[in-house]
Amino acid sequence: MELISIIVPVYNAEKYIVECLLSIKTQTYKNIEILLIDDGSKDNSIEKCKSIIEGDERIKVFCKDNNGQASARNYGIRQATGKYIMFCDSDDILAPTYVELLYNAVNREKSDLACCETVKFLDNDNNKLKNLWTKEYLYNEKYRSYEGKELIPDSLYEKIRITEPVGKIYKTSLFEKVMFPEGLIFEDLATTYKVLLLSDKVTIIEPKLYGYRKRVGSTLNSPFSNKCYSAIWVSKQMLEDLKDDAYCYNAACCAAFRVNRLVYYRINWRDIDNKKMIWNQICNYRKAVVHDGRAKKYERALAILSYLGRDAFLYIVRFYEKMKIVYYMFQR
Numbered sequence: 001m002e003l004i005s006i007i008v009p010v011y012n013a014e015k016y017i018v019e020c021l022l023s024i025k026t027q028t029y030k031n032i033e034i035l036l037i038d039d040g041s042k043d044n045s046i047e048k049c050k051s052i053i054e055g056d057e058r059i060k061v062f063c064k065d066n067n068g069q070a071s072a073r074n075y076g077i078r079q080a081t082g083k084y085i086m087f088c089d090s091d092d093i094l095a096p097t098y099v100e101l102l103y104n105a106v107n108r109e110k111s112d113l114a115c116c117e118t119v120k121f122l123d124n125d126n127n128k129l130k131n132l133w134t135k136e137y138l139y140n141e142k143y144r145s146y147e148g149k150e151l152i153p154d155s156l157y158e159k160i161r162i163t164e165p166v167g168k169i170y171k172t173s174l175f176e177k178v179m180f181p182e183g184l185i186f187e188d189l190a191t192t193y194k195v196l197l198l199s200d201k202v203t204i205i206e207p208k209l210y211g212y213r214k215r216v217g218s219t220l221n222s223p224f225s226n227k228c229y230s231a232i233w234v235s236k237q238m239l240e241d242l243k244d245d246a247y248c249y250n251a252a253c254c255a256a257f258r259v260n261r262l263v264y265y266r267i268n269w270r271d272i273d274n275k276k277m278i279w280n281q282i283c284n285y286r287k288a289v290v291h292d293g294r295a296k297k298y299e300r301a302l303a304i305l306s307y308l309g310r311d312a313f314l315y316i317v318r319f320y321e322k323m324k325i326v327y328y329m330f331q332r
Contacts, residue, residue, distance in 0.1 A: 001031040002083045002107070004099060004169065007076030008090055009069045011039045014048045016091035016213065021052050023093045023211075025059070029100040034059045035076045040066030045090070070180035070187040073165065077175045085172050087165045093121075093129060093211035097138045102169040105143045105203040112148065112199035115168045117161045118212040129211045142206040148199030149248070155192060156251035157294055158258075160204070163192050167210040174198055184230035186259050193238060193252075228266060229274060231259045232281055250288060254295045257285035257303060265317040279310050 006024055010017060024034055036053075038046050038061065046061055053059045064075055073087060084106070088094060098116070106114035121128045154160045162168070165180070165188055178194045180187045196202065235256035242248040260281045267275045289295050289303035302320070306313045 001029070002103070003081065004029070004032045004084045004086060004103060005035060005076075005080035005082035005172070006032055006086045006088055006099070007035045007037065007073060007080065008088050009037050009039055009072030009076070010041060010045050010090045011066065011069070011072070012041050012043045012045060013090035014041075014043045014045045017045050018048055018052065020088065020090050020092060020094075021049055021059075023096075024088060025052060025056065026096060027094065027099045028097050029103055032058055032099060033080070033082060035079055036061045037072040037076045037079075038063045039068070039072040040064065068182060070182045070184065073180050074182065077172075077179070080172060083172060085170045085175065086168065088210075089166055089212075091213045091215075092166065093126070093213070095129075095133050095138055095207075095209035095211070098209040099169075101139075101141060101205055101207065101209060104141060105205050106169050106171075109143070109145045109201060109203045111145060111201040111203040112171050112174060113168060113195065113201075114143075114203040114205065115162045116205045116210060117208045118164065118167050118210045119208040120212050120214045123213055123215045126211075132208070137207055138209070140205075140207045143203050145201055145203045148196040148202045149245075151202055151204075152193050152196050152242070152248045153251035153294070155196070156248075156255040157296065159296075162204070164188050164212075165191065166212070170195065181234075183227065184234065185227050186231055186234045189255060189259060190234045190237065193242070193248075197241075228263045229278075231263045232277070235259060235281065235285075250292050251294070253285045253288035254292060254299060257282060257289045258299060260285065261302060261306075261313075261317055265314060265321060275310075282306055282313075 036046065036059065053061065062075065062079060077085065084103070086099065102114045102116060105111065119129065119132060151162065155162050174195055177198060178191060181190050184190065238252050239249065239256060242252045260278055264278045264282060267278060286303040286306045290300055302317065305316050
């Protein structure tokens with residue numbers, strides 16, 4: 001069995017890290033190294049794990065100054081010794097066969113990358129995972145393989161949820177050419193399409209084996225950061241990289257519209273210059289989204305509504321995001 005490195009960035013995760021680490025430690029695939037990258041936590045995250053870490057030589061702890069999740073992932077990549085790399089966020093949960101099934105898929109198909117979609121569950125409510133992860137489900141080894149570039153449009157349209165770094169097993173060699181851009185948000189979007197471009201073959205397994213913890217209201221209530229303006233850079237870089245492929249380019253326009261509207265509704269109303277700058281980006285992309293039959297209906301609807309003007313669009317987008325939170329609350 002090949003060694004697989006599982007990288008876990010940790011920052012102020014004392015409430016969740018034990019549950020996360022136990023789900024990794026008890027994987028059916030045993031030849032793993034677990035790299036906990038403490039990104040300058042101010043709580044007792046690592047202290048909470050001591051009883052789990054002790055006696056398990058597979059778990060290694062690294063401490064560094066706080067520079068964000070992308071920096072922690074890059075640090076972990078540099079420390080990894082496995083032939084394959086996986087990422088897990090410190091508040092998420094892995095199904096017991098997560099590593100085994102992804103490894104089997106990437107190994108049998110001789111792929112560069114294998115993925116599974118994530119399953120969202122609400123904070124402090126794991127029943128959804130327990131009900132889904134039955135024995136039969138956990139050993140469903142159905143999968144399909146694709147050329148990496150073939151998956152870029154559907155990932156950017158969010159028709160398949162594989163944009164995040166998690167839910168994947170990567171050949172370590174992929175990260176010789178791609179790293180996570182540090183100091184930005186939307187670093188996931190800025191990285192995944194590049195990995196897909198480098199992958200001759202990508203395999204997607206059918207079961208959803210990665211539990212993504214949805215903390216209701218966390219995005220809406222988190223403080224606005226100037227890093228949010230990196231949406232402009234990410235959008236432009238992505239469009240530049242994909243400009244020679246019309247199929248991918250249209251999908252990139254849709255993704256660019258989405259990330260810019262997400263930033264726009266969070267900007268302080270006093271920040272007039274940056275608000276205008278982001279609005280101009282939205283206007284640049286909206287026509288392509290409106291006329292793109294492959295884009296999601298609500299994304300096309302929001303693009304159409306943007307023609308009503310900035311104030312009306314801002315009101316509608318804020319209302320839409322709040323309704324999404326209400327929806328998640330009633331999914332218990």
